[in-house]
Amino acid sequence: MVKAKRIERVAALSKLLADHPYRLFSFSYFCKKFAIAKSTLSEDVLAVKSGLELYGLGKVETVSGAAGGVRFIPGHLPEDDAAFLEELAARLTSPDRILPGGMLYTTDILCHPETVVRLGEIFMLRLQELAPDCIMTVETSGIPLAMQTARAFNVPLVIARHTSDITEGSTVNINYVSGSTKVIQNMAMPKRALQPGSRVLIVDDVMKGGGTAKGMIALAHEVGAQVVGKAFLIATAAPDRKLVEDYTAFFTLHNVDEEQQKVTLEVNK
Amino acid sequence: MVKAKRIERVAALSKLLADHPYRLFSFSYFCKKFAIAKSTLSEDVLAVKSGLELYGLGKVETVSGAAGGVRFIPGHLPEDDAAFLEELAARLTSPDRILPGGMLYTTDILCHPETVVRLGEIFMLRLQELAPDCIMTVETSGIPLAMQTARAFNVPLVIARHTSDITEGSTVNINYVSGSTKVIQNMAMPKRALQPGSRVLIVDDVMKGGGTAKGMIALAHEVGAQVVGKAFLIATAAPDRKLVEDYTAFFTLHNVDEEQQKVTLEVNK
Numbered sequence: 001m002v003k004a005k006r007i008e009r010v011a012a013l014s015k016l017l018a019d020h021p022y023r024l025f026s027f028s029y030f031c032k033k034f035a036i037a038k039s040t041l042s043e044d045v046l047a048v049k050s051g052l053e054l055y056g057l058g059k060v061e062t063v064s065g066a067a068g069g070v071r072f073i074p075g076h077l078p079e080d081d082a083a084f085l086e087e088l089a090a091r092l093t094s095p096d097r098i099l100p101g102g103m104l105y106t107t108d109i110l111c112h113p114e115t116v117v118r119l120g121e122i123f124m125l126r127l128q129e130l131a132p133d134c135i136m137t138v139e140t141s142g143i144p145l146a147m148q149t150a151r152a153f154n155v156p157l158v159i160a161r162h163t164s165d166i167t168e169g170s171t172v173n174i175n176y177v178s179g180s181t182k183v184i185q186n187m188a189m190p191k192r193a194l195q196p197g198s199r200v201l202i203v204d205d206v207m208k209g210g211g212t213a214k215g216m217i218a219l220a221h222e223v224g225a226q227v228v229g230k231a232f233l234i235a236t237a238a239p240d241r242k243l244v245e246d247y248t249a250f251f252t253l254h255n256v257d258e259e260q261q262k263v264t265l266e267v268n269k
Numbered sequence: 270m271v272k273a274k275r276i277e278r279v280a281a282l283s284k285l286l287a288d289h290p291y292r293l294f295s296f297s298y299f300c301k302k303f304a305i306a307k308s309t310l311s312e313d314v315l316a317v318k319s320g321l322e323l324y325g326l327g328k329v330e331t332v333s334g335a336a337g338g339v340r341f342i343p344g345h346l347p348e349d350d351a352a353f354l355e356e357l358a359a360r361l362t363s364p365d366r367i368l369p370g371g372m373l374y375t376t377d378i379l380c381h382p383e384t385v386v387r388l389g390e391i392f393m394l395r396l397q398e399l400a401p402d403c404i405m406t407v408e409t410s411g412i413p414l415a416m417q418t419a420r421a422f423n424v425p426l427v428i429a430r431h432t433s434d435i436t437e438g439s440t441v442n443i444n445y446v447s448g449s450t451k452v453i454q455n456m457a458m459p460k461r462a463l464q465p466g467s468r469v470l471i472v473d474d475v476m477k478g479g480g481t482a483k484g485m486i487a488l489a490h491e492v493g494a495q496v497v498g499k500a501f502l503i504a505t506a507a508p509d510r511k512l513v514e515d516y517t518a519f520f521t522l523h524n525v526d527e528e529q530q531k532v533t534l535e536v537n538k
Contacts, residue, residue, distance in 0.1 A: 004323050007279050011320030014280040015287040015327075020383065033324070051280030054273050055302070058284075099438050107437050107459055111428065113420035114289060139409040140428060141437075147413045151382035159380065159409060168376050168410075169368050190376055 006044065009034050014048045017060060017072035021124075022154035026069040045070050056080070073128075074121045074152055081122055085250060085267050088115070092234075092251065093263040102256040103206075104263065106233065110144055110205055119250065120148030123203065123231050126248060130228045132201035134158055134194065136216055138187060142204040145233060149203045158200075160189040160219055168193075174218045179209015179243045187215045196224030207232045210243035217244065234265075275313065278303050283317045286329060286341035290393075291423035295338040314339050325349070342397075343390045343421055350391055354519060354536050357384070361503075361520065362532040371525040372475075373532065375502065379413055379474055388519065389417030392472065392500050395517060399497045401470035403427055403463065405485055407456060411473040414502060418472045427469075429458040429488055437462075443487045448478015448512045456484045465493030476501045479512035486513065503534075 004012070013030065030041050049060035056077035062070050088109070097105045109115055132153060137146035138160040150157040168190035177184055194200070200220045202213055207230075217227045235242075235249035254264040273281070282299065299310050318329035325346035331339050357378070366374045378384055401422060406415035407429040419426040437459035444453055463469070469489045471482055476499075486496045504511075504518035523533040 004320065005316075007276055007316045008320030008323055010276050011279050011283040011317040012324040012326055014283040015321055018284040018287055019386075023383070047274075047276045048280040051273065051277030052284055054277055055281040057281055099436065101436070103436055105438050105459070105461070107428075107462060108425065111416075111419070111426040111462075113416070113423060113426070114292070116416075117288075117420065140412070140430060143409070143412045143428075144416045144426060147380075147382070147385075147416050150380070151386065154382060156377065157380040157382070157413060159376075159412075161409060167368060167370070167372055169374050190374070192374070193376060193380075 004034070009036070010044050010047050010051075013044055014051065017048060017070065018052075018058065018074075020154070021058075021072055021074050021152055024063060024069045024071045029069070074124065076118075076121065076125065081125075082267075082269075084118060085122075089251060089265050089267050093265050095261040095263065098256055098258060098261060098263065100258070102258060104234070104253070104256065106205060107141065110141055110233070116144045116148045117151075119145055119233065120150075121152045122250070123149045123248070124152035127201060127229050127231060130201060131199060132228055133199045134201070135203050136160065136194070136200050136220065136227075137203050138162070138212060138216060141206075142233075145205060146203040149201070149231070153201075158189060158193045160187050160216060162187060172219060172222045174215060174222060176215030176218060177211055179211030179214070180239070185215070187212075187219055189219055191223065194220065194223050194225050198225040199228045200225050201228060202230040203232075204230075205233045207235045207242070207244075207247065207249065209239055210247075213247070214243045273303070278305070279313050279316050279320075282313055283320065286317060286339065287321075287327065287343075289423070290327075290341055290343050290421055293332060293338045293340045298338070343393065345387075345390065345394065350394075351536075351538075353387060354391075358520060358534050358536050362534050364530040364532065367525055367527055367530060367532065369527070371527060373503075373522070373525065375474060376410065379410055379502070385413045385417045386420075388414055388502065389419075389421045391519070392418045392517070393421035396470060396498050396500060399468070399470060401468045401497055403467050403469055403494075405429065405463070405469050405471050405489065405496075406473055407431070407481055407485060410475075411502075414474060415472040418470070418500070422470075427458060427462045429456050429485060431456060441488060441491045443484060443491060445484030445487060446480055448480030448483070449508070454484070456481075456488055458488055460492065463489065463492050463494050467494040468497045469494050470497060471499040472501075473499075474502045476504045476511070476513075476516065476518065478508055479516075482516070483512045 058075035059073045134156050135150040136158045170191045171188045173188045202216050220227050230247040232249040234251045237254045252266045327344035328342045403425050404419040405427045439460045440457045442457045489496050499516040501518040503520045506523045521535045
């Protein structure tokens, strides 16, 4: 049996709660783990709660009743998030990111763990009231960001594919028209990946015309699920008319001037 | 200025360290954040260290000297990991996962945040001494697991593609032969995604013949990087001779009997 001091127990409790965003732990789980009475646990939970809240690191919620317990919801100081997004904007507008065709190289940012964890948590904080019960994306480049958003909400991720030769059992398939290139494409997902009635939040790296997002919405509808929100790292300013409405984007990409080597990007509050 | 009690500060410190595996925080970063002297911080770090280590939640390392600081390395109790893998094996052998052709439906497991976070950390714990400086996978189903392994090591993820029409700037392309189906396939990655001399750990969901892993090794060699390890969720027992050696797999899939609806899967210690 581990015999710990209170301060050591609080360090462990803080880590365990923070590691599992949105997971409701029963009080008895921790009472057993730490071999303490419920009254002692309540004091420890209060210490973690006020410690994390004092430094803007998230909220600790207690739910009373038989099915109750304690859970952690990630949080950040708004000024820290604003500084993080401004810094990311500065990195994104570096001329060496300009790709032929006026797009930006973002792969390194989308594959950097601390960055996508942070972005996923900011999406969660901005879209909390949508209460999604799953996150949906389409292969490939948006998957890490979508995964970390799923982690921040503690809900499963659903990945749609561009090919229909998936070895994932029976699939649902749709055709959609790309909003920017007007090419007809295919999108598929395993039938059992999404339940009817699910509340789906779409997450992807870039939205131009909105055709891909519209395709995901059609795929979700096909199985009787409901799309409650769409969130992107970057939305391009052009075309002005998108195929989807009511979306969230961290950045608006106004212009990539290949000749002048200049990127114009705006941070959305 | 936030005025916190010691126990509240320790809760916050534990959360901040645990949130950023392998990141070396300078002592002055925390002294400034908490407005405390270095001697006070040292005591707080010791409390977090012993708290997390007492409950098998990871290690806190202090590095002395001018470039020194403190960092957290995730950890689990070996018995907890063994129980977790046994439970996952029980889920994987459920007959409703059997797909035509003798494979298993694993998408839900590979897209469940808490499960892949845990698996990523176990890979890190088992392969720590390889000291990779990046994780590599190929689209699509292994990406969430590879992402969380990258997070546990705090190193970037590199995603290879099966198509060469990537809008990620100039690419490196190779052809490879699938180990199980003997079909020639293409694999590509952005040239700037991987630096010469990098120590690459390959992570994927399933290895059958090893052709895809061999393709990733060729891709890494093409840019002068070195593959230091290969890690999979599942390796199939057949074929016995794989195209790659020295790999790690959580599970060995011995047989999927479609007629008897029986899956034989072994947990690798």
